[in-house]
Each structure stands twice: as C-alpha cells, then as structure tokens.
Amino acid sequence: MKNCLVIINCNDYKSTKHLVDNVVDYDIIDKILIVDNNSREEEKNLIKSIKNKKIEKIFNDENLGYSAAINIGTKYLIDKYDKCNLIISNSDIVIMDEKDLSTLIDLLSFEKVGLVVPSLLERGQLNRGWKDYGAKTDFLLGIPIVRDFIADNVIYYNKDYYQSEYSFVDTVSTAFFLITSENLKKIGYMDENVFLYYEGSILSKKIRDNDLMVVISNKVKIKHLYSRSVDNMKLGYKKYQMFKDSQIYYHSTYKTISKFALFLLKAQGKVGIFNRKLFGKK
Numbered sequence: 001m002k003n004c005l006v007i008i009n010c011n012d013y014k015s016t017k018h019l020v021d022n023v024v025d026y027d028i029i030d031k032i033l034i035v036d037n038n039s040r041e042e043e044k045n046l047i048k049s050i051k052n053k054k055i056e057k058i059f060n061d062e063n064l065g066y067s068a069a070i071n072i073g074t075k076y077l078i079d080k081y082d083k084c085n086l087i088i089s090n091s092d093i094v095i096m097d098e099k100d101l102s103t104l105i106d107l108l109s110f111e112k113v114g115l116v117v118p119s120l121l122e123r124g125q126l127n128r129g130w131k132d133y134g135a136k137t138d139f140l141l142g143i144p145i146v147r148d149f150i151a152d153n154v155i156y157y158n159k160d161y162y163q164s165e166y167s168f169v170d171t172v173s174t175a176f177f178l179i180t181s182e183n184l185k186k187i188g189y190m191d192e193n194v195f196l197y198y199e200g201s202i203l204s205k206k207i208r209d210n211d212l213m214v215v216i217s218n219k220v221k222i223k224h225l226y227s228r229s230v231d232n233m234k235l236g237y238k239k240y241q242m243f244k245d246s247q248i249y250y251h252s253t254y255k256t257i258s259k260f261a262l263f264l265l266k267a268q269g270k271v272g273i274f275n276r277k278l279f280g281k282k
Helices: 013-023 041-048 066-081 098-108 135-141 144-154 181-186 199-209 228-232 237-254 259-279
Strands: 002-009 031-036 055-059 084-090 113-122 125-127 166-169 176-180 213-224
Touching: 002 013, 002 066, 013 031, 013 041, 031 041, 031 066, 041 055, 055 066, 066 084, 066 181, 066 199, 084 098, 084 181, 098 113, 098 176, 098 213, 113 199, 135 144, 135 237, 135 259, 176 181, 199 213, 199 237, 237 259
Parallel strands: 002 031, 002 084, 031 055, 113 213
Antiparallel strands: 084 176, 113 125, 113 176, 166 213
C-alpha cells in the first residue's frame, strides 16, 4: 500500500522546503503532495519551484482552512491510489529519522487503530495528547490562573501512562498524524466547518465514535515548530475569535452542552475579543 505525505502550506515556503528536503529521499514515502492554501503569489512561485518525481502540488484559489485543505489533498490521493496510508503534516514539522515513520506506519496497521500520532516536541515540551473534557471545563481552562491550577489533573495523563512504546489517548493534535484512507472515508473525512483550531478534538472524537482507537507513539518524537504558518497570517484578535468559534462548534456539535455552558463560552469569547481589540493582544 502506498505511503503518501500531505503537507499543508500557507505562506511558509521555508518550512515546507525544509520538510520536503528532509524526507524526499525516504524510501518509505511514495508520494509527497503539497496543498497550498492560497499563499501570497511570491510564496506560490517558490512552492512551484520545488521539483522531484515524488512531488505533486495543489494550489487552492482561497484559504479554505486546515481541515478543508486536508480533505482536498487526501481525496485527490484516494482517487489516485484507492487504498493508501495518509501522513498529514503541517509545514513546520521536522522528522528526525526514516525509521520513525516506519514505526508509526506499523502502529497504523494494528487492528482497531484509527489514528496514530508521534510525541510532538513543542516549545521544549512533549505533546502526547490529552483527555476529553466538557464545555464547562473548557471555559475554566480559558482563565489563565484557573488553567494553571487544574490543567494537570483535567487535561493531561500521568507521566507513568507513557511508559510503554505506545499509549491510547482521547485526543491528539493534528499537526502531524497518520490515518488510512479507509478509516478517513469511514469517519466522513475532516470536518470543514472549522477553519482553524479544534481539528484534533473533532477528528479524535470521530475516530472514537467509530469504535477505533487513538494512539500516541511514546517511542517516536517529531519536532513541531508550532503555529509558524498561523503566525504568518498576522490575524491578531481574529485568531482568538476563530479559536472560540471552533470551540463552541465542537461542543455544540460533538458533545452535550448545556445552555448555561454555551452562554459562558460565548460570553468569554466576547470579553476576550474586546480585550484583544482594546489592548492589541493576539
């Protein structure tokens, strides 16, 4: 079965080129597809200059969001190859060794495994997924002082949970993940109703709702340079607004949310947006 790497790029040629150069000679990768989410013209031209027989490119006429870009790329590959292993990546990812991809692909072949993610090195810390939680908890986590007090207990698993080669978790980041074409079709692809943020929560919930497991490899560590392409958008307070919109959509669509909890999230969003407009916070 083909192993296909899909890189979502938006105004981040430098990171995309670095990732491509890093993996293009890996024998385990059969195809690299770059999906450009309507970058600036000069950035598009730089992406077009990347040449290799393994590489194909798709250029979107508008920025459709991360989930929609993933769907465009994966549907193209599924139409081309039918069954394939899909490796989905942000542009700002650094893979250390070809053996790491081999380990992740092996995990993907396990029965009932629907989604595989490495341990992500982000800002000097390891992102190994997190627990599922409700809207009221999400509201509390939006208050910095409260978050610092409760996060370790309500979000994260105990460090001992990651002693084996892999662990089963509720939710993972979609900065870098592996899924088979069959399972992606089974869950109905990515949800395009979120432009940015909460893709991991939604994808993981859809996987678990289809009686499949979300797996973190504790053995494989991959670097995520973290939101470089998002920062390149220079959206200011609009990033926070997108975050709150996605948060409310997730809890309203995929979870059970009370009217009071919904009110709290909306009110928190309005206050947060007002503060960011007033004080210029991102």
